Amino acid sequence: MAHDTAGVGMIGRILAEVASAEPCTATVLARRLGTARTTTFDVLRRLEAAGFIDRDPQGLVSPGLASADLGFAAFGMVGGAGATEALLCVLREEADASIELVIHQGEVTTVLAQRTVVGLADPDTGLRAPAPLDATVWTNADTKAILRVTSRASAQAADRAAVGRCVDMVAAALSLSVTPKEHQP
């Protein structure tokens, strides 16, 4: 039986709009894309059911967890997005430091997630934040995901050592949440 492909183009256009602009309602989205409201609403409903978009009580559309999964899977990481969202805040609290999930792929570096603390440098002493600590979360032939932690300038050496232990633990927990991709495409 033939499958119609009507509306498929809408998926890409809607997600591209959601990725590039502030959250907006379905009506605004339909107006921006120049598409029929009914079609837009229908595609949004299906994307929402699959978790690619979320809608808040005011109907504002934003990327859902499955959209974050798309980004992680683009680097070969399956299932790490949810755990990253949950644990980066925990690590920021424990380490009192700014945290980034950085992906190195060939020559390209991408920051996929980050949580920050304010005031890394110390204005009183003029000290800059120390060099960041890295812990590997996941690696394959050409891709490496690392957790990068930048402590405050005021952090003592003992604190930074403790932060190092925190980072290693969280990186290990994240790596457990990532399923290695199947080898054969």
Add this chain to the structure above:
Amino acid sequence: MSRRHQPGVDLAIRVLVRLIDCGGCRAAGRLGAELDIPRSTLFRISRILAETGLLTLSTRGVLALGPLGVQLAQRRDAMLRKEDAERGGIRPRPPARAPGIGDDLLRRPASIQTVDCTRFRRGPRYKVGFANAAIDSPWRTALVHSVEYGAVKHRRWISALSVRHAAHSAAQQSADIEALLDAGVDGLIVSAVSSTRIAPVLRDAERRGVPTILVDRGVPDEIPHVSFVTCDDHTIGARTALWLAEQLRGAGSIIVLPGLAAAEPAQRRLHEARRVFDGFPNIEILATEWTGWQSAEGRRIMRICLDRFGERIDGVWCDSGLQAVGSLKAFLSDRRRSGPVPPHTGGDLNLAYKLAIRHNVPLAAVDYPPAMGLRAVGVLLDALRGRTVPRRIDVATETVVTRPHATASIQPDLWADEHVRWDLPDDLILASGLGVSYDPRSFRIRYRGNRYNRSAADQPGGAPYGS
């Protein structure tokens, strides 16, 4: 074999989901076979998706996720950062660090475990129920205020809040939770009276798809729950005990006044304090008496201790200012004593700091923040939105010491004179997360579920819907 007709949109979504599951790329032939999609249809869909960067198509017939996915992930992260800032997750200044912070995580493995809440995902707005253990102390009043404030702060997401107090009765709390479930709550916040006795009703809640967030009290291993929002009792027990031992230069006789015997936080703090005191062979524990976190009980017990031990008491360890205030009052009203009031521990309550500063009593405390109520509301919303949440969340707290009584190991985040609120009532619980103008006596709040802007803390049974 006849293939079931599916709209192209659904097929495209299935393609994306499958590519996520298999790590971002797949040979077209294999993907088509796995999804039971004709090759021609798959190529047509893929070409359309590739136009916007959702997919890339290689000349060797391999489909891979494209750069748009990365942009979406980054946009979502930016949105979460904004939410994080709105929730007050970004600390304005560095705290003084407890020694061995990295080891705290080692001790609390649940903090780095996560729970996928996809099964609880539902559309807004949500009805929330709070089953509170009891309303019998200023701290518990502040906890209820904090939950209510959370419901108002997140009113975009929360349609109604119902609060019930169980008066320390497990049977009552089970009945409360059943009533909340029957009233159709979408999510529960529970401060558990007895973990074993309320476990069955919370298992029933989970079966109904209602997530439970434990706050303050509960044994996580015994209760079905999504996340446990608490404050590290180890830190409270160990740091205050270490301060007292160092304040006494490792030698002296002390009275130990823990909180409520039936409450797990009190047990954990006492355990940690004893462990620390065991490391000081010249510290003698004269008596250990449970106070129920009640000021009057703390005062009554300390009067008995003063009659019995008199001048031999060199220090008093309390896990909270709720009973420390009673002990301080007993010392201050004891006309037989000639020397100063010995060092005490235990904060939370404004009066504890006022008395310590006014009468030059060395005091150290690690506040147990009622702000965990506000945090629990946020975590419950995350669970209902299908997000992944940490299994355990420890709300940040601060070490407070009267000036100049810092010790070698215990340096304060705040001096007591910076923390105390002379302008606010004695029964104010600090670290409520409700802002600098929070006054428990004039606290008024409006949400769907209460009446006349009255807090559920002012009503013996709480504020069920429509009360």
